Amino acid sequence: MTDVVKVADEAGLVEAVRAAIEAGKTLDVCGRGSKRDLGRPGQTDWTLDLSALAGVTLYEPEELILSAKGGTPVAEIEAMLKERGQMLAFEPLDYGPLLGGAEAAGSIGGVVACNLAGPRRISHGAARDHALGARAVSGRAEAFKSGGRVVKNVTGYDLPRLLAGSYGTLAVLSEFTLKVLPRPPMEETVVLPGVSPEAAAKALSAAMGSSCEVSGAAYLPGPVAARIPELKLDVPAVVLRLEGFEPSVRARRAMMISVLMPFGGVEVVETAASPGLWASIRDVRPFVGTGARAVWRLSTAPAAGPALAARLAEQFKGETFCDWAGGLIWLLMPGEASEADKVRAALAPHGGHATLVRATSAERAAVPVFQPMEPTLAALTQRVKASFDPMGVLNPGRMYAGM
Amino acid sequence: MTGLRLPEADAGVLARREEIVAALRGIVPGEGVIDREREMRPYESDGLTAYRQLPLVVVLPSNTEQVSQVLRYCHANGIRVVPRGAGTSLSGGALPLSDAVLLGMGKFNRVLDIDFPNRCAVAQPGVTNLGITKAVEHEGFYYAPDPSSQIACTIGGNVGENSGGVHCLKYGLTTNNVLGVELVLITGEVVRLGGKHLDAGGLELLSVIIGSEGLLGVVTEVTVRLLKKPDTARAVLVGFPTSEDAGECVARTIGAGIIPAGIEMMDRDAIAAAEAFVNVGYPLDVEALLIIELDGPEAECAHLLGEVSAIAQGCNATTLRVSNSEEERLGFWAGRKAAFPAVGRISPDYLCMDGTIPRKALPLVLSRMRELSEKHGLRCANVFHAGDGNLHPLILYDANKGEMDAAEEFGADILRLCVEVGGVLTGEHGVGVEKRDLMPEMFDEVDLAHQQRLKCAFDAEGLLNPGKVFPTLHRCAELGRMHVSGGQLPFPDLPRF
Numbered sequence: 025m026t027d028v029v030k031v032a033d034e035a036g037l038v039e040a041v042r043a044a045i046e047a048g049k050t051l052d053v054c055g056r057g058s059k060r061d062l063g064r065p066g067q068t069d070w071t072l073d074l075s076a077l078a079g080v081t082l083y084e085p086e087e088l089i090l091s092a093k094g095g096t097p098v099a100e101i102e103a104m105l106k107e108r109g110q111m112l113a114f115e116p117l118d119y120g121p122l123l124g125g126a127e128a129a130g131s132i133g134g135v136v137a138c139n140l141a142g143p144r145r146i147s148h149g150a151a152r153d154h155a156l157g158a159r160a161v162s163g164r165a166e167a168f169k170s171g172g173r174v175v176k177n178v179t180g181y182d183l184p185r186l187l188a189g190s191y192g193t194l195a196v197l198s199e200f201t202l203k204v205l206p207r208p209p210m211e212e213t214v215v216l217p218g219v220s221p222e223a224a225a226k227a228l229s230a231a232m233g234s235s236c237e238v239s240g241a242a243y244l245p246g247p248v249a250a251r252i253p254e255l256k257l258d259v260p261a262v263v264l265r266l267e268g269f270e271p272s273v274r275a276r277r278a279m280m281i282s283v284l285m286p287f288g289g290v291e292v293v294e295t296a297a298s299p300g301l302w303a304s305i306r307d308v309r310p311f312v313g314t315g316a317r318a319v320w321r322l323s324t325a326p327a328a329g330p331a332l333a334a335r336l337a338e339q340f341k342g343e344t345f346c347d348w349a350g351g352l353i354w355l356l357m358p359g360e361a362s363e364a365d366k367v368r369a370a371l372a373p374h375g376g377h378a379t380l381v382r383a384t385s386a387e388r389a390a391v392p393v394f395q396p397m398e399p400t401l402a403a404l405t406q407r408v409k410a411s412f413d414p415m416g417v418l419n420p421g422r423m424y425a426g427m
Numbered sequence: 428m429t430g431l432r433l434p435e436a437d438a439g440v441l442a443r444r445e446e447i448v449a450a451l452r453g454i455v456p457g458e459g460v461i462d463r464e465r466e467m468r469p470y471e472s473d474g475l476t477a478y479r480q481l482p483l484v485v486v487l488p489s490n491t492e493q494v495s496q497v498l499r500y501c502h503a504n505g506i507r508v509v510p511r512g513a514g515t516s517l518s519g520g521a522l523p524l525s526d527a528v529l530l531g532m533g534k535f536n537r538v539l540d541i542d543f544p545n546r547c548a549v550a551q552p553g554v555t556n557l558g559i560t561k562a563v564e565h566e567g568f569y570y571a572p573d574p575s576s577q578i579a580c581t582i583g584g585n586v587g588e589n590s591g592g593v594h595c596l597k598y599g600l601t602t603n604n605v606l607g608v609e610l611v612l613i614t615g616e617v618v619r620l621g622g623k624h625l626d627a628g629g630l631e632l633l634s635v636i637i638g639s640e641g642l643l644g645v646v647t648e649v650t651v652r653l654l655k656k657p658d659t660a661r662a663v664l665v666g667f668p669t670s671e672d673a674g675e676c677v678a679r680t681i682g683a684g685i686i687p688a689g690i691e692m693m694d695r696d697a698i699a700a701a702e703a704f705v706n707v708g709y710p711l712d713v714e715a716l717l718i719i720e721l722d723g724p725e726a727e728c729a730h731l732l733g734e735v736s737a738i739a740q741g742c743n744a745t746t747l748r749v750s751n752s753e754e755e756r757l758g759f760w761a762g763r764k765a766a767f768p769a770v771g772r773i774s775p776d777y778l779c780m781d782g783t784i785p786r787k788a789l790p791l792v793l794s795r796m797r798e799l800s801e802k803h804g805l806r807c808a809n810v811f812h813a814g815d816g817n818l819h820p821l822i823l824y825d826a827n828k829g830e831m832d833a834a835e836e837f838g839a840d841i842l843r844l845c846v847e848v849g850g851v852l853t854g855e856h857g858v859g860v861e862k863r864d865l866m867p868e869m870f871d872e873v874d875l876a877h878q879q880r881l882k883c884a885f886d887a888e889g890l891l892n893p894g895k896v897f898p899t900l901h902r903c904a905e906l907g908r909m910h911v912s913g914g915q916l917p918f919p920d921l922p923r924f
Contacts, residue, residue, distance in 0.1 A: 086678040087785050087816075109684055145625060152631055153603050164909055168877045169870070174783040175596065176815040176854040178589045178638045179862075179869060180896065181878050182602065185634035189626075206684030229544045233568075235655045237723065272727030279724065325623035327544035351625050377628035395628050400616045405630050407884035412877070414909055423629075 027069070032076040034159065034167050034198040040072055041196065041417060042165035050420050053192035055095050055131030059138060061123045063191055063422045064393050065385040072196065074133060081199060082173070085110055089156060089173055090204050094133030094197040101132055105204055113205040114151050115142030115302075121312045122319065123382060133197040139189030142306035143240035143265065146232070146348050148205070152188035157201035160187060162194065163413025173201050186408075192419045193427070194412040208267035213240070213293040213301055214280050215255065216262040221330035227262045227287040228349045229327055234283045236276045240265030241349040242305050243330045245337065248345040251310040254293060254301040263293075265302055305347055311356045318357040318383040320367055324376030326351035336370055351376075360384050364391035394423050431478055431860060433894045436526040440483065440506055447506060448484050451528070454496045459534070461485040470511065470529050474576070475519040475861055477778075477831065482509065482523035489534040491609065491617060491647040498645065499615025501528055507890050508613070510641040512552065512584030515576045517779060518859025520588065520640045520895055527893075530645060532583050538562045539648070545623045546653045547606055552583020552646050556590070559651060568653040571598035574855070575764065582649050589638030591855035593689040593763075594720075596814035598654070600855070602637040609648035610636060613886045622650060635881060640857050641892040643885040657722035660688065661732055662756045665739045666713030666746035670694065673715035674789045676742040677813045680719070683738065685731055688722040690814035691763050694793070697770070697808040697821070701762035704769035709762050710746045717813065718759050766810045767821065774806070774823035778834045782845030783817045783854035795844055796820060803837040805830065817854035818845065843868055858896045866898050875899075880906050 029040045029051075044051050049069035054060065056075050074095035082091040085108045092101055098116060105111050116135045120127050141150035157171035160183075170183035187195055216227055224243040231238050242263050250258040266276045277292065284290050293301060304310065311319055324332065329350025336355050337344045340363060343356040357363065362380050371378050377395035380388060397405060402424075409416075409427050421427070440447070448462045461467055462484045472479045483506075488494045501508050507527035514521050523529045535551035538559065542548065543566055550559055556577040559570040573592035574580055580590065586608065591600045598604070607621025620636065621627035636643055667673040673692055680687065693701065693709075693716045702709040709716060717739075721731045732749055739747055750756035762769075770777050784792055793809065800807045806823040822837050824830035842852050842862065846869050852862045866875060875897065882889070883903035893900060 084785070084787075086682045087787060088681065139626070139631065141626075149599070149603055150626060152634060153599065162877060166873050166877070168874045170874065170878070172783075172849075172851040172869075174785060174816050174850055174854070176591055176600070176783050176812070176817045177851040178600075178855055178857055179851045179853050180858065180866070180875075181635045181881055182589070182638050183635070183878065183881070185602065186631050186881075188634075189631045194630075206681075206686065209684065225544075229546075232546060233543060233566075233655055235567075235658050235724070268723075269727060269730055271730040272724055275724040275726035323624045323626055323628065325542075325545045326625075327542075348625055375622045376624040379628070397629055398618070400612075401618045401620075401629070404612070404618060404632070404884065408630060408632065408881065411880035411884040411907075414907065 028071045028073050030073040030076055034161065037077065037161045037196055037198055038165050038167050041161055041163065044070060044417050045165055045415055050417055053196050053419050055134040056097060056129055058120050058125055058130040059123065059134050062119060062138065062381060064425065065389050066419070067421055068419070074131065074196070077198065080104060088175060088204050089201060091173065091199055091201040092132050093199050094131065096132045098130050098132050098135055099128040106207065109207050110204045111207040112154065112202065113144060113148040114154055115144040115306060116140040116151060117142045117306045117308070122308045132200060136188050136197060136200050137190060137192045143242065143302050143347055146241060147237065147239045152185045154203040155184035155188050155200070156203055158184040158187055158197060159199040160195035160197050163415055163417045167198065171201065175203050191422050193409060193423055194418065196418065210270045210273045210295060211265060211267040211298050212273060212277065212295050213298045214264045214266065214277060214284070215257070215291045215293055216284050216287055217257055217291065218259045219262055219287060221334040223287055224260070224262050224330040225327055225350055227284060228330070230283050231264050231280065232349045234279065236266065236280045236283065237268070238264050239267045240302050240305070243333070243346040243350060245343070245345060248310045248343060252301055252304045254297040263301065265298065308354050310345060311343070311354060314356060316360050316384050318360060318362040318387060319381050320355040320357070320362070320378055321381045322353040322355060322371055322376060322378045324351060324353065324371060324374045328374040329353055332370070332374055336367070339370060360387060362387050362391050368395065433524060434900060436524070440526045444483060447504070450500055451484060451486050451497065454500065455486055455488050455493050459487045459489065461487070470514070470523060470531065473514040473516040473519060473521040475517055475522070475859065478519050478522050478860065480523045480525060482529035483526050485529045485531055487531045487534050491611065494530070494611045494645055494647055495615040495617055497528070497530065498611055498613050501890060502613050502615065502888070505888065505890070507893055509892050510587070510645050512581035512587065513555070513579050515580040515584065516588065516857060516859060517781070518853065518857040518861040520857050520859040522860055524894060532581070535583070535647065542623065543568065547623050547650055548653055549648060549650045550582050552586070552649060553581050556580050556582055556585055563653055564656070567656050569656050570651050571604050571654050572601050582651065583646050586637050586646050586649055587639065587641050588855070588857045591817070593691060593812060596690065597686050597688050602634060604652045605633070605637060605649060606652055607650035608633060608636060608646045610644040610646055612644050613891050640859060640896050642882055642896060643891065659725045659728045660720060660722040660756060661728045662718055662720040662750045662759045663732060663735055663739070664748045664759045665717045665719065665744045666710040667715045667717070668713065668743055668745055670715040670793050671790045672743045673717050674786065676717060676739050676744070677786060679738045679742065680735055683734060685734060687719050687814060689718070689720040691718045692716065692811040692813040693763060693766065694809040696806065697766055697810050700769040700773050700808055701766050704772055705761050705765045707758045707762045713745055718763055763810065770808050770821045770823065775825040775827065778822040778824065778838050780818065780820045780822065780838050780841050781853045781856040782842050782850055783815070784845050784848050784850035786813065786816045788848040788850070792818070792844060792848060796841060799837055799840050803833050805834055805837055807837070815854070816850065839865060860895055863896060864898050876906055883907065
């Protein structure tokens with residue numbers, strides 16, 4: 025049985041980590057528990073529950089900054105931003121439904137620790153690109169700060185960005201400061217239906233290489249498109265999102281239609297339906313409700329994406345779709361087996377990495393969940409881990425076996 | 428070099444200079460090793476010219492294998508290494524040490540791959556920032572970060588410093604525009620981080636390499652994101668009776684959901700100096716001048732120019748000009764871009780500071796700076812990246828009148844003030860040697876120890892660019908010490924620091 029240590033402030037966090045070190049125990053760092061099945065299955069002694077370490081501590085809309093304690097619900101932050109016409113521009117995906125949990129249940133610490141991003145990744149970056157400052161407690165049971173509360177800062181190493189994507193293996197986020205941005209007043213989606221993967225790659229490249237300022241670009245094969253109700257389609261489609269001030273969106277829609285002319289006729293999804301469409305793509309909704317079938321997330325050079333996605337679907341008898349203009353491939357396997365070696369072998373010629381985001385814990389324990397690294401990089405990664413957490417107290421084994 | 432402490436030179440290394448030069452010639456043949464004093468002179472300083480020091484020897488490798496061998500040799504022999512790009516650092520990041528090899532990356536000057544379908548380019552670190560844009564602009568693309576030294580500064584140096592520019596509120600800093608690097612560690616080992624895909628995977632090491640000021644490794648290849656050039660860019664030039672009004676205009680613009688491509692502010696002294704130098708028609712009867720640039724589709728620019736103009740009028744603007752041609756827009760910028768040389772004309776010497784503050788603190792900071800100006804008996808002109816809060820106060824002094832110490836003290840007071848109001852020591856120029864000793868104003872011992880242990884993970888002997896960024900050199904063993912009263916060490920195969 026696992027002991028739960030619940031902390032409500034940074035001093036408590038320091039105490040909890042110190043207690044674990046002294047007792048020779050390891051900690052499962054847990055914000056609100058929505059992504060516990062992401063990563064390698066834990067073999068930890070105690071659960072460090074951060075749900076009471078919550079609250080927005082600073083929000084200055086005109087300075088474009090927001091600070092919140094690690095366990096603050098993302099939903100609370102997003103609601104607060106929405107009220108002032110702002111947003112987390114990296115559009116964090118919600119893993120809840122895909123992993124069989126509740127919707128909108130995650131914490132901001134979890135969003136940052138997993139460096140989440142949605143379709144807007146292509147134009148606005150991931151969580152780390154909005155990281156300004158951090159207060160955190162390392163595996164040495166020491167509280168430290170890094171970064172600041174201003175959007176332009178090169179004072180010292182960029183530890184807030186390092187902590188983003190470290191899955192709680194380096195330090196526990198006590199408070200994080202993010203850059204926030206105005207929410208675009210209008211969005212709509214241009215749809216190019218009936219395209220082959222090859223044509224899709226070319227259309228995506230043309231759209232992204234235009235000055236249309238696309239903020240969402242996906243390729244959806246027929247069966248996937250059919251599961252997104254807003255689309256009313258059952259053929260493969262390229263979908264492109266335009267956001268901004270109304271005169272700008274209208275001008276870019278016209279520009280986009282002419283850019284896509286060589287690839288066929290387009291349709292426009294009106295403003296009302298567009299957000300739902302992109303939420304589906306962001307949260308991998310087309311693959312929700314498929315039980316414990318393995319799901320991969322592949323990051324690769326965008327131009328290779330659609331064709332690679334088609335090959336993966338065929339090779340594994342699974343399903344795929346692409347976000348990030350082709351650079352992000354979601355792969356649903358036909359069963360619980362992850363076929364890790366074969367998936368990574370198929371990706372290898374194009375570069376990038378593959379992460380097993382959903383699988384049974386037995387499967388996640390049996391294969392590398394994160395892309396294995398070259399020995400030099402693996403050793404460097406180990407040294408960085410040890411510099412923050414020499415005893416291996418924080419989320420041991422969550423990313424890599426033995427780290 | 429008055430007042431600047433640098434790590435004590437290693438007498439053993441100095442004594443072995445001939446042997447070291449010979450070994451380096453064995454790795455980098457011909458003119459790639461420079462050991463004559465006269466030929467090393469150009470390397471004795473960077474953009475922070477107040478400090479000068481000849482290196483032990485200059486090495487100019489031309490491929491990754493040579494960099495790897497040079498670093499492996501230096502590592503094996505306990506020799507310090509100072510990496511250098513174009514030497515445009517304003518914080519002394521590339522200042523040589525008397526017992527260190529200066530590793531110049533200037534021969535890495537090729538763009539290796541331009542990949543329009545993936546909207547990225549792979550460049551060697553010695554390619555200039557503008558060189559990347561020049562290589563891709565025929566297809567309408569560009570590389571977004573545009574530090575004012577972009578004609579000379581290199582992409583490798585930009586990675587080292589996480590360089591910004593006037594457009595970074597909208598387009599981000601170097602760190603938001605680099606997809607991958609090839610990096611040589613001090614041991615000579617080569618690692619690749621990221622590539623043409625959007626996220627590197629694994630720990631976000633790329634993010635600490637960017638802005639690490641040459642302390643973690645030597646970058647030998649950089650993959651950057653390319654953007655399509657916006658269809659239109661237009662600017663509006665607005666004069667205000669007070670800096671408070673100008674600050675209010677910036678706040679209301681952003682509050683209205685508008686993120687301009689750039690917002691620059693100049694104060695009365697800076698306006699006067701720039702106008703006298705380039706004559707572009709800046710109003711001389713205002714306390715603050717804003718240049719607000721909007722880019723994107725023509726319809727968007729037209730719409731936002733209307734919005735911004737209305738906001739400016741509502742903030743007591745006394746003059747307002749909208750650019751109606753590319754020539755006029757560039758004219759608005761000409762004065763701002765010439766601000767540094769313009770100030771150079773009215774003062775024998777000047778010191779350029781680089782703090783960032785929360786925008787709302789601007790009026791307070793400007794008034795406190797006027798008090799500091801009186802206290803130190805020196806004038807100060809201000810240019811300000813108003814969109815992101817990055818201040819560039821230019822302190823005017825005359826070194827021949829012995830005013831340098833006062834100027835440095837004035838500068839330090841300004842940076843302390845930035846930290847006091849919730850800002851930071853450096854927005855884009857880096858810590859280097861210039862702001863090194865002010866680091867404790869912002870970070871306590873524990874904060875700094877977490878940063879320095881990261882350095883130890885990359886460079887356990889502290890051979891890469893020592894004396895920069897951190898005010899105290901700690902041995903890694905001392906930093907790594909940890910008291911353990913129970914439990915077992917979980918990494919038995921790892922060497923303990």
